[in-house]
């Protein structure tokens with residue numbers, strides 16, 4: 303927190319060296335990131351609302367530099383959107399469009415799995431299994447942002463086994479749009495970590511080249527995530543529009 307020093311105090315204090323200043327700047331980006339992330343998770347910004355950087359900087363008693371650095375990170379993590387030359391905006395997504403995106407995701411992943419059973423070589427399978435094992439390591443570290451990205455990577459790797467580039471591109475685009483919900487779902491519902499077992503079962507079905515069984519597992523896995531994502535969207539939006547506590 304910025305504290306204004308008296309002239310005498312400032313004169314007596316030696317100036318921090320560059321390394322120390324950089325360290326403090328990093329701390330403040332970290333802190334600002336955590337605060338703005340919580341605001342976004344709690345839907346404190348109206349969907350589609352422009353995020354006022356100057357106002358946030360004033361509220362948090364920091365300059366605009368750490369606010370912008372934090373917003374850039376939040377954009378990368380899928381919490382806010384950026385419009386070139388205009389700035390940062392709160393995500394604007396209705397519960398219905400969340401449900402539709404998850405339905406589309408399930409359709410693409412199921413179809414890709416069926417093709418993967420026919421087309422993936424044993425070597426390809428090993429690559430996908432490696433992606434899943436990375437997911438397990440991260441679960442132990444407990445970093446939700448990284449777990450969410452690893453989950454996304456696992457599903458991308460699985461879809462890539464279909465050897466259908468268009469399916470891969472479609473899932474990539476869907477993944478970016480649901481990244482926010484994937485992340486929130488993991489953070490607010492840690493018991494979803496049983497999805498690691500679901501991933502293991504999907505891999506086993508792939509090893510058996512069981513297209514029907516595997517597609518069913520994928521459908522169930524995505525439907526569970528979807529239900530929670532829709533709930534998050536509904537609750538968050540309800541709070542904004544009706545002032546209801548979740």
Ligand SMILES: [Zn+2]
Nearest residue numbers: 453457497501
């Ligand atoms: Zn998953």
